[in-house]
Amino acid sequence: MRTQVAIIGAGPSGLILGQLLHKAGVDAVILEAQTGEYVLGRIRAGVLEQVAVDLLDEAGVGARMHAEGLPHSGFDLLIGGTRHHIDLAGLTGGKQVMVYGQTELTKDLMDARAAAGLETVYEAKDVSVHDFDGKRPRVRYVKDGAPHEVECDFIAGCDGFHGVCRASVPQQAITNFERVYPIGWLGLLSDTPPVSEELIYAKTERGFALCSMRSHTRSRYYLQVPLSEKVEDWSDEKFWNELRLRLDAKAVDQLVTGPSIEKSIAPLRSFVAEPMRFGNLFLAGDAAHIVPPTGAKGLNLAASDVRYLARALIEFYAGSKAGIDHYSEHCLRRVWKAERFSWWMSMLLHNFPDMNPFEQRALDAELDYVVHSLAGRTTLAENYVGLPFED
Ligand code: APR
Numbered sequence: 001m002r003t004q005v006a007i008i009g010a011g012p013s014g015l016i017l018g019q020l021l022h023k024a025g026v027d028a029v030i031l032e033a034q035t036g037e038y039v040l041g042r043i044r045a046g047v048l049e050q051v052a053v054d055l056l057d058e059a060g061v062g063a064r065m066h067a068e069g070l071p072h073s074g075f076d077l078l079i080g081g082t083r084h085h086i087d088l089a090g091l092t093g094g095k096q097v098m099v100y101g102q103t104e105l106t107k108d109l110m111d112a113r114a115a116a117g118l119e120t121v122y123e124a125k126d127v128s129v130h131d132f133d134g135k136r137p138r139v140r141y142v143k144d145g146a147p148h149e150v151e152c153d154f155i156a157g158c159d160g161f162h163g164v165c166r167a168s169v170p171q172q173a174i175t176n177f178e179r180v181y182p183i184g185w186l187g188l189l190s191d192t193p194p195v196s197e198e199l200i201y202a203k204t205e206r207g208f209a210l211c212s213m214r215s216h217t218r219s220r221y222y223l224q225v226p227l228s229e230k231v232e233d234w235s236d237e238k239f240w241n242e243l244r245l246r247l248d249a250k251a252v253d254q255l256v257t258g259p260s261i262e263k264s265i266a267p268l269r270s271f272v273a274e275p276m277r278f279g280n281l282f283l284a285g286d287a288a289h290i291v292p293p294t295g296a297k298g299l300n301l302a303a304s305d306v307r308y309l310a311r312a313l314i315e316f317y318a319g320s321k322a323g324i325d326h327y328s329e330h331c332l333r334r335v336w337k338a339e340r341f342s343w344w345m346s347m348l349l350h351n352f353p354d355m356n357p358f359e360q361r362a363l364d365a366e367l368d369y370v371v372h373s374l375a376g377r378t379t380l381a382e383n384y385v386g387l388p389f390e391d
């Protein structure tokens with residue numbers, strides 16, 4: 001088989017890229033290791049920056065998001081029992097975010113791809129990438145026991161943190177930057193109305209909690225837990241009881257509990273691989289970087305990478321190499337700003353048991369400054385709604 005762009009991975013990065021390329025008449029095939037159902041079963045964050053919303057509109061997949069998504073113009077910080085409203089729109093000249101689950105977005109992208117008759121090979125096993133530094137890039141895989149080879153001009157590594165693309169780059173060609181945190185987020189999804197119309201990020205002596213949502217009838221809650229915790233040890237009742245202890249009286253009063261439909265623990269990690277281009281292989285999304293979930297930048301960064309990549313590849317076929325030559329540099333400028341923001345928001349809002357008490361007090365003072373200063377709130381809001389593209 002021959003195509004222009006072989007995309008590895010059918011998560012949000014691969015699917016958005018596929019859609020943008022299709023719109024521009026660039027030919028692509030997507031190879032995904034798992035089944036479509038498996039991909040849709042992963043529950044991830046659900047807050048989209050305005051620039052991500054615009055990109056999804058550009059890709060032609062925004063209709064259901066606009067109909068069913070929930071535009072949010074602010075959120076609450078609950079610190080030591082006191083609420084502080086962060087008026088995103090007021091602080092950023094009217095910008096908002098859109099609450100729309102990654103699962104729903106992935107489904108819209110899969111439907112659009114199927115409707116356009118575009119090729120996605122699910123359950124592609126033993127995917128390997130070859131000669132991406134040379135003239136004949138190729139991807140090999142096994143499907144239903146039979147070997148296949150795809151010849152292409154470019155390979156897009158959209159295969160997530162544990163994918164094969166970054167792992168195929170010679171070690172000396174890549175530099176990894178990493179920070180691991182000694183905590184995780186225990187998440188619970190339930191078909192209960194959200195406790196509040198806006199998100200609540202809570203910092204308490206018992207640890208961080210987040211009240212989020214997927215719709216008016218589906219809620220998503222998180223608790224900071226030590227990494228040693230096992231999800232099996234958290235009954236729904238234990239989760240709700242602990243959540244109540246981290247909320248204020250108003251929220252406890254309004255909290256509607258019910259059976260969980262999903263519960264999982266995710267570790268917090270910051271990670272960046274540099275560069276993001278190796279000859280004709282480009283990394284995008286979680287394949288190149290991971291952020292801790294505080295601030296919900298993971299999906300937004302994936303969207304921003306593939307926006308740069310789609311433009312670069314389209315430009316290449318129109319006769320200019322400038323976009324692909326600057327791909328890594330353009331992405332990384334935005335990636336590092338979101339990395340900094342996610343790390344900063346994580347440090348401000350969680351409890352770190354082993355932290356030097358001086359640093360803990362200094363962070364408490366910083367959080368106090370952020371909520372009481374217009375400049376502080378503006379910095380938080382500007383980063384939360386998403387920084388503008390610099391091109
Ligand atoms: N071959 C083919 N596909 C693979 C391989 C492989 N060797 N390894 C991984 N994949 C697939 C995974 O099964 C997954 O469906 O690549 C896809 C990568 O998807 P994601 O992990 O969702 O990564 P990405 O598309 O970059 O999306 C980033 O996901 O983790 C969240 O917070 C993150 O919201 C952000 C988004």
Ligand code: PHB
Pocket residue numbers: 044045046047199210212213220293294295296
């Ligand atoms: C979520 O709804 O899953 C979510 C929302 C905001 C975050 C992280 C996760 O900062």
